[in-house]
Amino acid sequence: MSKLRIAVQKSGRLNEDSMKLLKDIGISIDNGKDQLKASAKGFPVEVFYLRNGDIPQYLKDGVVDAAIIGENVLIEKGEGIGVVEKLGFSTCRVCIAVPKAMVYSSIKDLEGKRIATSYPNTVQMYLDRKGVNANLHIINGSVEIAPNIGLADAICDIVSSGSTLFKNNLKEVDTILKSEAVLAVSPKLDSDRLAILEKIQFRIQSVLKGRNSKYVLLNAPNDKVQDIINVLPGMKSPTVLPLAEEGWSSIHSVISKNEFWEVIDDLKAKGAQGILVCPIEKMVL
Numbered sequence: 001m002s003k004l005r006i007a008v009q010k011s012g013r014l015n016e017d018s019m020k021l022l023k024d025i026g027i028s029i030d031n032g033k034d035q036l037k038a039s040a041k042g043f044p045v046e047v048f049y050l051r052n053g054d055i056p057q058y059l060k061d062g063v064v065d066a067a068i069i070g071e072n073v074l075i076e077k078g079e080g081i082g083v084v085e086k087l088g089f090s091t092c093r094v095c096i097a098v099p100k101a102m103v104y105s106s107i108k109d110l111e112g113k114r115i116a117t118s119y120p121n122t123v124q125m126y127l128d129r130k131g132v133n134a135n136l137h138i139i140n141g142s143v144e145i146a147p148n149i150g151l152a153d154a155i156c157d158i159v160s161s162g163s164t165l166f167k168n169n170l171k172e173v174d175t176i177l178k179s180e181a182v183l184a185v186s187p188k189l190d191s192d193r194l195a196i197l198e199k200i201q202f203r204i205q206s207v208l209k210g211r212n213s214k215y216v217l218l219n220a221p222n223d224k225v226q227d228i229i230n231v232l233p234g235m236k237s238p239t240v241l242p243l244a245e246e247g248w249s250s251i252h253s254v255i256s257k258n259e260f261w262e263v264i265d266d267l268k269a270k271g272a273q274g275i276l277v278c279p280i281e282k283m284v285l
């Protein structure tokens, strides 16, 4: 029987969240990290532990069928590789940054200048689109140091909190792209493995919907129930159950994590009491 071969980053920023997601969808692997390949228990999946930067080539060659990888790496060197799911972690952006003291009004100011980067294709595509000629210096890490040691006039690298730029006296001046971890798929995926991938995708969607939602329970006097229901959409519609105390109801619903605080304020203002908010492990609509 075929197994779906999934690549995850061996170590680094994506590893922990990738392994957590696999665990949450019921794919548990109990080998130590030293192994480069491991089989999951009870599901036809093999996990390959690889360098993030090497994964696009493995996908292109069909050596692995799917991967959890930073979208930015696919844009850099993942031509022809499809993305089937955005995973909501390792969010960052690929930016142009220059020394704080430099006067910068647009990318045209980098005409003829030197840009240090680990993402040469991404930068080149951006420069071509803007009609700017610049010289790229490819470095694999610690790119932010380049302007300070006279190696470049500007850099292009990943930014998240912005603290690495700040510490190196640089300012972010242009965002080329935004990125997060994604589930990517090999163009050579066969139909047996596609069926396994679809099961995995369904499970991932259930987990991500759960992570993005909260289960809310609250009590309210019966004459407030309708007002409260109006601010609680629920999956189909909220559940309303009578409390043991006459004239009171318990209302249960699901709300989005993003609008959670505003909804809670609204519920309190409308007379809700004893509000409980619980995490949701999985959500199947």
Ligand SMILES: Nc1ncnc2c1ncn2[C@@H]1O[C@H](COP(=O)(O)OP(=O)(O)OP(=O)(O)O)[C@@H](O)[C@H]1O
Residues within 6 Å of the ligand: 009, 010, 011, 012, 013, 014, 050, 051, 052, 053, 054, 069, 070, 071, 072, 073, 090, 091, 092, 158, 159, 160, 161, 179, 180, 181
């Ligand atoms: N500061 C950050 N905040 C959030 N996400 C980040 C950050 N830096 C990198 N990432 C994301 O995590 C991915 C992995 O980054 P990491 O630095 O762990 O590995 P790498 O050195 O790029 O790759 P490799 O596994 O090949 O050594 C990046 O491709 C990017 O998508």
Ligand SMILES: O=P(O)(O)OC[C@H]1O[C@H](OP(=O)(O)OP(=O)(O)O)[C@H](O)[C@@H]1O
Residues within 6 Å of the ligand: 013, 140, 141, 142, 143, 144, 157, 158, 159, 160, 161, 162, 163, 164, 165
């Ligand atoms: O905006 P910030 O939150 O400061 O994050 C940005 C930094 O994070 C990444 O480096 P990482 O720590 O992964 O080191 P690396 O260059 O060795 O990959 C990236 O290359 C930046 O240097």
Ligand SMILES: [Mg+2]
Residues within 6 Å of the ligand: none
């Ligand atoms: Mg890094």
